[in-house]
Amino acid sequence: QLQLVQSGAEVKKPGSSVKVSCKASGGTFTNYAINWVRQAPGQGPEWMGGIVPIYDTADYAQNFQGRVTITADESTTTVYMELRSLRSEDTAVYYCARGARFREVAGAFHYWGQGTLVTVSS
Amino acid sequence: DIQMTQSPSSLSASVGDRVTITCQASQGINNYLNWYQQKPGKAPKLLIYDASNLETGVPSRFSGSGSGTDFTFTISSLQPEDVGTYYCQQYDNLPPKFTFGQGTKLHIK
Numbered sequence: 001q002l003q004l005v006q007s008g009a010e011v012k013k014p015g016s017s018v019k020v021s022c023k024a025s026g027g028t029f030t031n032y033a034i035n036w037v038r039q040a041p042g043q044g045p046e047w048m049g050g051i052v053p054i055y056d057t058a059d060y061a062q063n064f065q066g067r068v069t070i071t072a073d074e075s076t077t078t079v080y081m082e083l084r085s086l087r088s089e090d091t092a093v094y095y096c097a098r099g100a101r102f103r104e105v106a107g108a109f110h111y112w113g114q115g116t117l118v119t120v121s122s
Numbered sequence: 123d124i125q126m127t128q129s130p131s132s133l134s135a136s137v138g139d140r141v142t143i144t145c146q147a148s149q150g151i152n153n154y155l156n157w158y159q160q161k162p163g164k165a166p167k168l169l170i171y172d173a174s175n176l177e178t179g180v181p182s183r184f185s186g187s188g189s190g191t192d193f194t195f196t197i198s199s200l201q202p203e204d205v206g207t208y209y210c211q212q213y214d215n216l217p218p219k220f221t222f223g224q225g226t227k228l229h230i231k
Contacts, residue, residue, distance in 0.1 A: 035220070044209060045166060047220035059218040095165050106215035108156040108171035115165055 002027030004034075004096050004113035011119045012086050019082040020116045022096030027111075030054040033099035034079040035109060036070060038092040045095075050105040051079060059105045086120045093117050124148050128210050128223030136231045141197040143226045145210035150190045156211045157186055157195045159204075166209060170195065205230055 007021040022034060035050035049060035053072035060068055069082045079096060093115040100107030125148040135141050145155065153173035158166035168177045170186035173193060183198045197204055210223040 037220075044225045045211075045222045047222070050218060061219065097165075100171065101215070104215055105218035106154075106213055108168050108177075108211070108213075109158075109166070110168050110171075110177065112165035112167075 002098060002111045004098065004111055006094075006096060006113040006116045009117040009119070011121065014087055014120055014122055016086050017082060017084040018086060018118050019080055020094050020096075020118070022079045022081070022113050024077045024079070024098070027098075029077040030074055031103055033101070033105040034070075034072065035097050035099055035105065036068075036081045037095045037097055037109070038090075039095070039115075040089070040092040043092075048081070048083075048094075050099060052103050052105060053079070054103065083118075086118075088120050091118065091120045124151060124212060124214070124219075124221060126210060126212050126221050126223045128226060130226060131224060132227040132229070134229040134231050135200050137200055137202060139200045141200050141204075141228065143195045143208055143210075145188075145193045145195070145212075145223050147191045147193075147212055151212050151214075153189050154213045154215075155186075155188065155193045156213070157184075158209045158211060159206050160209065161206045200230070202230055204228060 005023045030053045033050040033052045036048040037045045039045045051058040051070045058070040072079045096113040097109035098111040127146045155173045157170040160166040174186045185196050208226045213220045
């Protein structure tokens with residue numbers, strides 16, 4: 001059974017960056033996309049981007065293009081999401097989630113991490 | 123961009139009731155539509171994928187139907203543990219894009 005374990009909560013200043021990790025264990029890592037989804041307080045989920053580790057190139061949502069970078073480290077079965085130029089509106093819980101389709105950033109998210117709260121405050 | 127309209131935004135029903143939530147896409151999306159349940163402080167949980175497929179381990183009182191632009195999620199007999207917020211999610215693969223509905227908050231009367 002695949003498990004996704006994320007790094008701990010972060011408090012950041014406006015204008016800084018945050019890097020959140022998502023470690024996969026107990027299942028296939030390289031051939032299925034790991035996606036990042038964020039959820040601001042009281043809001044619905046929002047997809048940020050995803051990466052299929054074997055291809056090592058990520059796809060990003062238009063809203064985050066140029067501000068987010070998703071990378072994968074096959075040696076440690078860990079995916080990272082870095083968000084730059086943080087503003088207060090980026091305060092949210094950030095989730096990683098594995099997609100269903102073989103070697104595609106597509107399909108349902110069957111497995112989710114526990115979430116990482118990122119708070120942006122001066 | 124494809125817009126998803128989910129309704130109702132909130133719903134109150136009694137234990138044993140049949141509950142229906144709808145999701146409408148602004149253009150045809152084949153069957154690329156998933157349904158999730160979320161409880162406070164927890165990650166969303168997949169219930170139905172590709173419009174009508176029940177996720178492994180999910181009770182059979184949950185079901186989904188539809189294709190094209192109109193989709194329906196049904197709980198055949200509401201249970202107390204079904205309280206939470208439900209989201210539809212549409213996806214494209216060329217290029218990759220995922221859009222969640224606005225959510226339906228389900229209460230027990």
